[in-house]
Amino acid sequence: MGDLPTRARVVIIGGGISGCSVAYHLAKLGWRDIVLLERKQLTCGTTWHAAGLVGQLRASQNMTRLAKYSADLYARLEEETGLATGLRQCGSISLALSDERREELLRQAAMARAFGVEVHDLSPAGIKELYPHLNIDGVVSGVHLPGDGQADPGNIALALAKGARQMGARIVEGVSVGAVHQAEGRVTGVTWSRGEEEGTIAAEHVVNCGGMWGRDLAARDGVTLPLHACEHFYIVTEAVPDLARLPVLRVPDECAYYKEDAGKILLGAFEPRAKPWGMGGIPEDFCFDQLPEDFDHFEPILEAAVNRMPVLAEAGIHTFFNGPESFTPDDRYYLGQAPEIDNYWVAAGYNSVGIVSSGGAGMALAQWMEDGAPPFDLWDVDIRRAQPFQKNRRYLRERVTETLGLLYADHFPYRQVETARGIRRSALHGHLKDRGAVFGELAGWERANWFAEPGQPAEYRYSWGRQNWFENSRAEHMAMREGVGLLDMSSFGKIRVEGGQALKFLQRLCANQMDVAAGRIVYTQMLNPRGGIECDLTVTRLSRTAFLLVVPAATLHRDLAWLRRHLGEEFVVITDVTAAEAVLPVMGPKARDLLSAVSPSDLTNAAHPFGQAREIEIGMTLARAHRVTYVGELGWELYVPTDQAAHVFETLVEAGADHGLKLCGLHAMDSCRIEKGFRHFGHDITDEDHVLEAGLGFAVKTDKGDFIGRDAVLARREEGLTRRLMQFRLTDPGPLLHHNEPILRDGQIVGHLTSGNYGHAVGGAVGLGYVPCRQRGESVEEMLTSAYSIDVAGRHVPAEAFLRPIYDPTSERVRM
Structure with missing residues (x-):
């Protein structure tokens, strides 16, 4: 085993597939003095018992990009290292047992085409042809991704480790890390122990790839890494006679997946309510261990599976397996530099998709560490999205009972989590609830998404079509367009x-x-x-x-x-x-009338122009009134001390009875902003999107002097744009847009929508998305003369394209 060094450039904690991938990719970039420390043996935590599914299509373009990279990497590792990864691209099939699931699969297939993933729609007969053992009763449709497959997780990790060693990385088993040292907000090294031995390694970087142990390790160092282990079940049958090689099969409506492996069938489950494990911490001696069987928990999945795959009734069960995997509050893993400590990096929390994710994640994190910036937009999985309260163990235990099952649940638009709710509430939460607010959750905040009418159930009823709140939101939307609406944006x-x-x-x-x-x-x-x-x-x-x-x-x-x-x-x-402050936006052409009824302050354009903040009297207190808008109308955001927010709300509501005031939710705010073409960070604009191509050059002042990004702005102005963010309105008022729908220019896919909603004031669904220029610097006129359509679940719907906002393009209304 040898002595451990006293100094390293980077110490990687954890020898699962994630840690091995990070070590491999850092070594590929030429890093030296790489040390990976594994507390027991490589792969002994989660990697060794993973199902090894390699599905390339993920929820966004860049997550798909990472998954495709993983598949390509695993295909070439054997030649590079001499260790087989077991990768075979047998394809995958996903089934729909309902019309709603069929719509979801059709939308996913359209998204796959936009992301360059081969995909084919399947009829029940086509499914039966590819998977003859299947009972297709109740099957509505399916999709086939030929490039998907399966692999041997343990061998992939060992191949990555061997590749890293060949390039000079040092990988040591049987060594535990006790603490990460820091000084002046920066990593300085780690303390390690091995039996009776103890020591320290000075290091410039530390990477937490601790898997199930990652949360507690991070918490000791003041880093937020919210994840929690759940029990994850599968069975493996005895050998099935004459079982041919089959695609991976997913039946999400029955919470099940099937994998053929060496003449046997593996049946795994993502049950709606999972069993959290390890509440008191993961045992230190856990190594290649299994958890106790719980056949009662697994039985409903198996019962449906025997009906779906009759051959299971004939095959004996060779293995009933229960092993822990870590899950996060939002079903997305964590990658990147922790905000609390410089050079403390994280790659953990893979939510049962660690095999397909780790190859790409290791590449992306290594490049991030090399360059000091991510290679492309990784906000989906960025560790900086984690909220400090989320490392609370009771919160995590409750939330992960749901997130495991959400992997296979219907991914309806606007679906809200149900567990571990009510943690962050504004001072107005009770007032809004009493008036019919239906809340969504973001970053722990409870926010009113829409308001139910008296007698209407204050709950979501999900669908891929118009949901039960569509007309409520339309009324709220039009109140802000034609009258006056009041929101609560205290979560800013x-x-x-x-x-x-x-x-x-x-x-x-x-x-x-x-x-x-x-x-x-x-x-x-x-x-x-x-x-x-x-x-x-x-x-x-x-x-x-x-x-x-x-x-x-x-x-x-x-x-x-x-x-x-x-x-x-x-x-x-x-x-x-x-x-410290609540925020109450008052929006709409009658906003001035309402505020003038409760405030003696002068709210005329002359006294309070757009883009100005000033203190005003309101009711019996004071507010700082910001003349800005995210909905594209006359309006003010009122910033009020939290302890006085209820008084201001009550004052506005009381006076609003004479002005047609309507309480509005976040869904209406979003539909208004998308009509106005306002950008949304994380969707329409990211760290990968150039500010000029996002159409935000008006907010850039290069003549003010130097600032971060100025040279890149000047260079792009000189070279010309390579793409533009455009706005689209469907000419058919029926279909709905959400995001990721393919954009077709003159019949060819050129991109996808970054966001979408229904434009109630403009009479159709509206979306935003980037369109590449046919040549650098292509003119606005040329781009607008093309014919555009949007692929909505396989149907190409004609769309009007705009580079100025559809709604109020000259912004006269915000300056009324």
Whole structure:
């Protein structure tokens, strides 16, 4: 085994497939002094008992990109290392047993075509031809992905480890890591133990690939890594005579998947309510262990499976397996640099898709560590989305009972989680609930998504068609377009940046001009050196030395980390003040009338123009009124101390009875913003999207002096754009758009929608999406003369294309 070094460039904790992939890819990039420490033996946690399914289509383009990379990597590892990975591209079939699931599969197939994944729609007869052992009673349709397959998880991990060793990485088993050391907010090394031996390794980087153990290891070091183990069940039959090689089969309506392996069938389950495990921590001596059988828990899955696959009734059960896997609160894994400690990296929490994910994740994380920035947009899995409260073990135990089953549940648009709710509530939560609010959850916040009418059940009834709240949201939408609506956006992230050099600091980070008078509100982006968008925000100058940054709820910790990591020698204090103030947007052409009824303050354009924040009287208190809008109408966002929010709400509602005030939810706000073409971070704009190609050049002031991303903006202006973010409206008012639907230009797929919703004021579904230029710098006129359509579940629906907003293109209404 040999002595451990006293110094390394990077220490990787955990020898499952994830840790081995990170070591392999760092070595590929030429890193030296790589040390991987495994507490017991390589693959002994989750990797060794994984089912090894390799499905390339994921929920977004870049997650699909990583999965496809994994498949390509595993195909070439044997030649490189001499170890077989067991990869065979036998394809996969997914079945629909209902019309709703059929719609989901058709939309997934359309998405696959947009992402370059081969896919074929299947009739029940076509399914039977590919999978003759199947009982197709009740089967409506299916999809076939020929490039999918299966592999041997343990051998993949060992091949990655061998490849890493061949390139100089050191991999040591039987060594536990006790703590990660840090100084001045940066990793300095780790403490290790091996039997009676103990020591330290000084290191520039540490990567937590601890799997089930990752949460507790991270928590010891003050890092948030919310994951929890669940029991995961499968059976393996005795050999089935004459069983040919078969595709992987998924029957999500029966919570089951099937894999043929060496003449046997493996049947696995993603049951609706899972069993969490390891509440008191994962045993230190856990190594290649199984959990006790629970046949009663598995029996409903098996009963349906025997009907679906009659051959199972004839085959004996060779193995009943129960092993733990880690799951996260949102069914997405964690990747990237922890916001709490510089150079503390994470690759963990794979939600039972670790085999197909780890190859690509290891590549992406290694490149991120090399470059100091992700190779492309990875916000889907970025560790910075995790909320500190989510490492609470009771919260995790309750949530993961649901998230395991959600992998195979209907992925309806707007589906809300049901467990571990009610943790972050605004001061107005009770008031909204009493008035029919139906809440959704984001970053732990309970937010009113829509309001039920009296007598209407205040609950979601999901569908791929118009859901039960569609007309409610239409009424809320039109209230903001024609009258006045009131929202609760207290979940906005709010950050104070203050100090003698606050202006200098923000001028360097923000693309717009920050040197404005006190009271001015500036819409801006923070860019990376590539011109990509790291943060989309408004900045209000409160005084000479104080600024308020308002950011999306989901990105608060990402944005705080970006600010703090770029703080140089400036004397600046950065403070999260999200909980200090409630935010009540009053939006619509009658907003001024309503506010004038409860405030003696002058709200005319002359006294309070667009883009201005000032203190006003309201009811019997004060509010800071920001004249801005995310819905494209006249309006103010009222910032009120949390303890006075209820009074302001009651004052507005009471006066609103005479002005037709309607309480509005987040669904209506989103449909309004998409009509207006306003961008949404994480969908329409990401760190991969150049600010000019996103159509936000108006918020960039290159003449103000240097700032991060300025050179990339100037270069792109000189070279010309390679693509543009366009807005689309379906000419048929029937279909609905959500996101990821393929965009066709003159009959050819050229991209996909980044977001979509229904445009109630413009009479059809509206979406945003990037369209490549046919040649660099292609003119607006040329792009608009093409014929566009959107693929909605396999149907090509003609669409009008716009580069200016469909609704109020000159923004006259916001300045009324």
